[in-house]
Amino acid sequence: MGLFARPDVPYEVWWADLEPVLSARGTAAYVTVDPARIPVRQVSGPADLPGWTTPEVARVSVPTDVGSYLVVVSRSVADPVWREERFIAPGVLS
Numbered sequence: 001m002g003l004f005a006r007p008d009v010p011y012e013v014w015w016a017d018l019e020p021v022l023s024a025r026g027t028a029a030y031v032t033v034d035p036a037r038i039p040v041r042q043v044s045g046p047a048d049l050p051g052w053t054t055p056e057v058a059r060v061s062v063p064t065d066v067g068s069y070l071v072v073v074s075r076s077v078a079d080p081v082w083r084e085e086r087f088i089a090p091g092v093l094s
Contacts, residue, residue: 008041041064
């Protein structure tokens with residue numbers, strides 16, 4: 001979330017830092033995002049892992065300066081590292 005929440009960073013720097021932690025789905029979803037349009041600027045506390053559906057997918061609640069984001073992460077047998085798939089803004093799912 002800290003790599004995502006940097007609207008003042010030029011796209012090239014933002015993408016070079018963010019892309020390595022994204023899943024293939026996350027890469028496709030965020031490659032065209034303009035970081036200047038991201039409203040969140042900083043993480044404001046520790047993440048909370050309220051639960052997950054499977055050992056391969058987790059949903060993490062991350063408090064930020066604009067409310068709690070839901071970050072969906074995934075991993076697989078082929079790539080056991082947790083990688084970000086989605087950054088869901090506060091209120092989007094309510």
